Amino acid sequence: MPIVHISRRERFSASHRLSRPDWTQERNLQVFGKCSNPNGHGHNYELWVTVKGAQDPETSFVTDLSALSRIIKEHVIDHVDHKNIDLDVSFMKGRYSSTENLAIAVWEQLEEPVKALGCALHCVKVQETENNYVEYHGA
Amino acid sequence: MPIVHISRRERFSASHRLSRPDWTQERNLQVFGKCSNPNGHGHNYELWVTVKGAQDPETSFVTDLSALSRIIKEHVIDHVDHKNIDLDVSFMKGRYSSTENLAIAVWEQLEEPVKALGCALHCVKVQETENNYVEYHGA
Amino acid sequence: MPIVHISRRERFSASHRLSRPDWTQERNLQVFGKCSNPNGHGHNYELWVTVKGAQDPETSFVTDLSALSRIIKEHVIDHVDHKNIDLDVSFMKGRYSSTENLAIAVWEQLEEPVKALGCALHCVKVQETENNYVEYHGA
Amino acid sequence: MPIVHISRRERFSASHRLSRPDWTQERNLQVFGKCSNPNGHGHNYELWVTVKGAQDPETSFVTDLSALSRIIKEHVIDHVDHKNIDLDVSFMKGRYSSTENLAIAVWEQLEEPVKALGCALHCVKVQETENNYVEYHGA
């Protein structure tokens, strides 16, 4: 059975701040620069979720895209859209809101629900600006 | 010899409808939703074809991009651009026009002609909307 | 009071065909070319609606963007998305589905509802492909 | 002398929150919805500044683009990039951080410096997401 990859984009607008609470603001500024502005800043994040699998013999789908979209919204977007990632997002508690940590946390949120759809999570891509993005393929 | 990947985009505008003729319209609507509208709908599809190979010692090319473009047009775009995928496209006969099936059919159309160019087909990516795409890397 | 313009994008995927029923298919092909393929073709249309007005003294908004989005969806998108423009869209009845006619029809659909929001319709832009769009500013 | 328009894009990432301090949080939520999340949210804003004028007879420029870019950075971007618009931006003090108010404030910041370049400010466009933007042409 041929394996096919399918990718879905969802977007969210959120604020955050890079800062370690156990560091002085001086050291935070030295390491994180403008990203540690005490009152925060924000982004329009683009999230691309790629899943892979064989085709369903009845529908020829790897997965129903509207079901995949629903899962991403329920487990990720509803938690982060129009939120402060550091203060409002339970699945980011205890992690700095770096794009790396965000991609790993999104993977953890989606791995099981995607499995329940009958396919496998392949890649989580988080694009923070038009100039940079992070990809995570699981541990 | 280093292996290099090179990708070419071609575009086509086509109509289609997701529907199994052996199902009732009721069941088609239940499974395929608005995509099974009896009179169809359509998209501006973007097709990215990625080939790989060693460089030609004379030109330093993996392949001549204008030859690759010509092949994609001859074997794919001329068949699907400004067409109805379900009714007009011979290489889609007997398959539902899901993006998954479209990517696999494009692969089958291109595998041999790309080989004849002296390189190997690596990936066919079909982007249906700005929010979703399918990738196929062969069986 | 300063006048501000605000623009909202909504998207729809639809099929259509350029063809006059009072012409032979031969003449349709001569005038409309590949756009008159008997089984149709389709596009991902982008619709940009621009309204203008003074700011609301309480909210500083020209108009509430979510209300504007709702109106566009109710009066336009719900009628055309995943539809055949020629066969399924009541507000296009009796007109060829050229992008020009589509922009004018969208203007007629939105002029009154936008007025009811307390501002004025300024421009309807319909982008059919990445290479062409039509703008209409009213009669 | 022919009049030419020239436009320059600069970008900034900022956080903000729509909320009137003289309203209850209940009313803010009712009017501003998710945009009034108490801990804020954020965007990658795109700012397009359009100036117009006759060509300089020596350089054929309406204005030197690097000078225009420098002015936008000095008077706008350095104040808002990686900042909280509500708390950190002096030129937004006393205004809600709606996109309308942001566009008007940017106009006020740039009108005189652009005049000093020998041309005239024509339009300030602030794009908040891929789906909406505001334009201001002056009072």
Add this chain to the structure above:
Amino acid sequence: MPIVHISRRERFSASHRLSRPDWTQERNLQVFGKCSNPNGHGHNYELWVTVKGAQDPETSFVTDLSALSRIIKEHVIDHVDHKNIDLDVSFMKGRYSSTENLAIAVWEQLEEPVKALGCALHCVKVQETENNYVEYHGA
């Protein structure tokens, strides 16, 4: 009769250099900076041509887009694509290759041919990079 605007994009890749032959290279560098590199540099230019007019009563078109595209290619693109604007382009002879001059020259190339199509040239927009563009509406 309602007036409608229709816009068409064509692209070209060209090299150029900002430099006045009657200035020393020192002064050229001072005024034009890196844009006066003696061996030149280049861009992927995007050209948007906007025409306006009433609709043809038979076709509902302002103008046939394929005819408009053909005119732009014949009078502009074929002259500049994969060329050196300073050395190869007859319609730029005697002008520095600033984006302002390019937009004006394109206007002059297209004004009559567009008239011959039965509509009027409204705007020539030349986008040099993702961060800047020039618009010209005629003298």
Add this chain to the structure above:
Amino acid sequence: MPIVHISRRERFSASHRLSRPDWTQERNLQVFGKCSNPNGHGHNYELWVTVKGAQDPETSFVTDLSALSRIIKEHVIDHVDHKNIDLDVSFMKGRYSSTENLAIAVWEQLEEPVKALGCALHCVKVQETENNYVEYHGA
């Protein structure tokens, strides 16, 4: 330790010409077509650099993006931006300026500096136009 990929985009505008000095201009035109125009042409190139590695336990970063950006600018962009690739770029000496050769040369420029940042170079992607790009993953 989970491995994460992080990608950074930088852009440059350059001119070039495809031509072998040991071939006649006739043969160059036959093989390279319009790309061998004697006076050259140019592009806005987009360079995407992808690195991979484990997260730094202190910052959670794979690598500091501003350091990665600095390295790309120092070792690549400063050499090619607003330059003629064939005549001005020392790291391209002795190679035709095909996109394939450009991607390989950028890899060679960046492999060691990226290692010095504590991570590994994964992919160099050079996009020449909106329709084609080359990727290189090392020998």
